[in-house]
Amino acid sequence: MTRLVGRRLLIGLVTIWGVVSAVFVVIRLAPGDQATVALGPDATQEQLTALRHALGLDQPVLVQYLDYLGDVLTLDFGESYRYGRPAMDVVFGRFPATVTLTVTAALIAICCGLVLGVLAGRRPGSLVDRAVSTVALGLQAIPPFWVGIMFILVFALQLRLFPSAGGGTLGHLVLPAVTLAIPFTALVARITRGAVAETMTESFVRTARSKGLTETQVLGGHVLKNSLIPVVTVVGLQLGTLVGGAVVIETVFAWPGLGSMLVNAVENRDFALVQAATVLIAVCVIVLNLAADVVNARLDPRIRLEARR
């Protein structure tokens, strides 16, 4: 187990380095640098040169890259020139709101998705199965921003049940969390359905029945745990895209999180902020994947055996 975690951590560090470097490259490939955006179209050449010098943008790219790597290692992403505060502070200030939103959405999606998936997968081809599979496919195909806008129209503007924008109260959380949860629920339901349906055909399920267990006991005692392995893997991987989805949803609902801030930071070429936020998100995704691996190793003794080799 320790070796498994150690190896995955090492891979995680390499991945973070990759993300950090990719952010560095992409941000410099984008047209217009920080100085042009900050000073506006009326800036003189002297002003631009002075600001570029102050920001270190006149240095050779390799020097900039190494400086940047050093800063990342010490978690110093520099100052956000828009906020005038250290980028890490700004990012961490926004982080809890995003965590609240994604965790709520993930919990809704996992609970609903598991229940629907098990109900569908226990009897493949049944009416319940066909209903769940069709609805899940449909929900996965609808763009979340459209769902968000429809929710605002119906539940916020027409029915006035929930506030349409902003954050702070539980009421503010409902619409964005549900919007974000919908495609993820559909995904979890589909994966669970497939896994349960496949496990039901396994020989050991017949063995369980031969012991006189009821269908519920068979499902709870033998099918569920074995079906969870692919579900946990996919959920672990897809939680990352949930954060990506949060960027859009936060913008739709003006949710004061990392996502809406990141969109603004990219528009403003606020390098420090973009880098800090991206690295933080990358770290989260890697930690979540690691957690999924650990959970799976707990679920399946054969994975533990593999890790020992």
Place this chain on the structure above:
Amino acid sequence: MTDRPPTALLDVEDLEVVLAAGATTGTVLDRISFSVDAGRTTGLIGESGSGKTMTAMALVQLLPAGARTAGHVWWREEDLLGARARRVRQVRGREIAVIFQDPLQALNPTQTVGRQIGEIPRRDGLSRDAVRAKVLELLDRVGIPDPEQRIDAYPHELSGGQRQRVMIAMALAGEPRLIIADEPTTALDVTTQARVLALIAGLREREGTALLLVSHDLRVMANVADDLVVMYAGRVAERGPARAVLDSPRHPYTRALANNVPSVRTRSAIARPLPGAPANPFDRPAGCAFHPRCPLVTDRCRTETPRLRELEPGRFSACHLAEEVTP
């Protein structure tokens, strides 16, 4: 029903199983009748596809989804085929237990063997310590060395022979009156086969449990079975006391089987395959299903399906020419 022998523990009467494969349906089991007496070993033998496993699974209603059954499975004066699902579940494991073919597939990979063996006692409400003590005792009884260590092992951590012993311990856990063993030694290597077989035979003697042994291996049967039911293409070809059936077959199919197994009848070391292909229960030849491969075939065999008839007390054959079959 009136001619049911009073000692029979299990009496299968005209069992039929119909399976659907796409648009076509097939009567994979056609009027199977045989009985298992208390404390005896009954062997169910036939080539693959003859329906022996299907028969075994039909007894405890563990058939694939969509299978339809007809006939009677009399279990101690009670028809299991007509029983409620709840009653069938009570019978499973606690009255009729099953030992499955491939223990690696048939055991849950994510549970320790101790948990799987102890499942019935645990669900019966025994305390943790009592369940553990019972499982340890069972592991010891089936000859697993070092039960204290093995009880917490997962199936993949055991050898093939030990896994099959675990399956046997699991079957014993519900203290059944009948154990169905479906090809219990097929997945094992030859030396392990002999040991597991000796264990099964020994258990039957010590516990007085009846055994229904499903196998394609005539040598296994010759060693263990008291009675034999020979199946061909989803029908019973012949049945009777094992020694008598093997020594003087009353069906050309049984004779062909016996003559083709080295250690039973001939001096050759290698089993000769039976000429021709086994009949497919979905597309059974008219008349006697064995007629395309039969050396004694007559015109009657091609048109008229022979019924299983009693030649002498305890000896049944489904061959028009049963009296003319010579060893």
